[in-house]
Amino acid sequence: MSLGQSPTPTECGACDARHIGLCDALSNENLESLAHVAQRIFVPAGKAFIEEDSKASHFYNLSRGNVSIFKSLADGRRQITGFIGAGHFLGHADSGNYRFSAEAITDVRLCRFDRAALANEFIKFPDLKSRLLEIVTHEMLSAQEQMLLLGRKTALERVASFLSSWAKQSGACQTQNSDQTILLIELPMSRGDIADYLGLTTETVSRSLSQLKRNGLIDFHNARNVTLLDAFRASNSPHIDLAQQLARA
Amino acid sequence: MSLGQSPTPTECGACDARHIGLCDALSNENLESLAHVAQRIFVPAGKAFIEEDSKASHFYNLSRGNVSIFKSLADGRRQITGFIGAGHFLGHADSGNYRFSAEAITDVRLCRFDRAALANEFIKFPDLKSRLLEIVTHEMLSAQEQMLLLGRKTALERVASFLSSWAKQSGACQTQNSDQTILLIELPMSRGDIADYLGLTTETVSRSLSQLKRNGLIDFHNARNVTLLDAFRASNSPHIDLAQQLARA
DNA sequence: CGGGACTTTGAGCTTTCTCAACGATGGTGG
């Protein structure tokens, strides 16, 4: 696979992101125009590729792997504001500089667009701009959801909400066990990353997961692979108070 | 002033919002086209005018007063995700329904746009859509800033950050005292609203404000009018750790 | 098979919350 070069039509066709995110707004022929201003980039796990406050020179479309978006305070406290998966777009800025950092969680492949060149594409293809507006609107509303979590939910509720939303976002695999329907989810990020996303400490995340397991809502033998059991989905329904149910258990 | 009707050119010209937000993207003549699909609405203090999960039928442009945007949990816990002032735009949705509620803090005047009609204006005036993209992008990035506050800052830091950002957002008045430059800010919202915005309780907000006052960073004799003193700006600079400084004091 | 990083668990502590009382403020009706 070519790296540092524009993706070929074949590559675009094979990209995990072809039918989500920004690229989905374009026909195959128009996609080629977009591809001309893109470069394929590889970022190894653990490496940052956007630094907060640096010049906002590019947009990125993630074609494979997972990325965390975060902000930091001077003393090192860190808040992850989102986990991004294949097909998703990042690099929004409202001034000349990025207002967040981004780091590869797993090995990552992405398409990098020069900002000015992409602006031209937006003029050529108004649908692209509409799509971007939809994307940003969705991100903004999700951010409000996360504020509710950070400001008002208990540790247990945060962890449960996270599992539930990650299951959706990552397209968890649903399988039929002997006696129940379970949802297998894979967590590419560490407990520390989850903690930084949920405004907790690693220890509290670990304890909350253990409690969910003790109470028969989830199961795991390995930190990165969790299964959501029937009871989890039931307790996560809006009609039931998770904390209350667990207090009873 | 006409209510429930489209604003006249004179009214638009006199509107506090004319040169901010969405309307600023249009010339006077194009503004008239936009005005045709708008209705002037009055909402008294304390009244909600957007209900979470209700049909997303309108956009709103606030011309006077202040509004809070919030989300609630079933048991009544509430998270205010933003305070909106004159000139600002609200009503974004990524599905058929609103994902937040909105309530007037003070008496409020706003322009209400039918969603479908506004979509037509977006087609007629592409600049309008670009402007909306800028607005939403800014909101999304501000939301990330707030996540950092909610997830990682102490109560004292949250209150200080809030005062500082509200001073900017509301255009606080700066005056020269005998010995220092002070910033007068007016808080239209209650302590309870501030608490719901910062993920704290009323009591903790009150205690934090009292502590900032005891330490000579702010002053107030009246709950709704606060002045930021020199020491506040100094301690709020990125180079100084607020908590550390107050521990010393 | 060994070492480093990650995860889990435990014990004690800190911050913030809860509950309660008191004080201030603003609006209303006598």
Add this chain to the structure above:
DNA sequence: CCACCATCGTTGAGAAAGCTCAAAGTCCCG
């Protein structure tokens, strides 16, 4: 115009959730 009442804000004391520090367990990966 004043007194009263309701609401809002402040302060205090005790409780609780989550954090810190510490140690033991687990999992990769070489």
